[in-house]
Amino acid sequence: xxxxxxxxxxxxxxxxxxxxxxxxxxxxxxxxxxxxxxxxxxxxxxxxxxxxxxxxxxxxxxxxxxxxxxxxxxxxxxxxxxxxxxxxx
Numbered sequence: 001x002x003x004x005x006x007x008x009x010x011x012x013x014x015x016x017x018x019x020x021x022x023x024x025x026x027x028x029x030x031x032x033x034x035x036x037x038x039x040x041x042x043x044x045x046x047x048x049x050x051x052x053x054x055x056x057x058x059x060x061x062x063x064x065x066x067x068x069x070x071x072x073x074x075x076x077x078x079x080x081x082x083x084x085x086x087x088x089x
Contacts, residue, residue: 005028011037013060016087020061038083041076049076060086 006022008015011033022029033039051058056070058079072080072089 002030004028006030007019007032010040011083011087012040013038013058013083016083017060021085024062038080041080041083045076046074050074051076051079058082063089 005027007031008018008029008031011031015031015033016037019029019031036042050073052073054071054073055067056065058074059065060082074079
């Protein structure tokens, strides 16, 4: 059985950001998610949902926003795609 010093519950924006910071600090950790990365965004948000904060503000550690519309508001599906891409890196 593998053990970790820290367990992060949730693979959404906050959990992935914390995982990045812990990894850069060399702290052994695991991220637990009940489904896929960003599962709550996928299964418990309206299809038409847009983030309530501008794109530049939703940057994750080590991955600043570099798209064409920093003051725009991402859709739920685009945000989930961004979380998946971030998690795979």
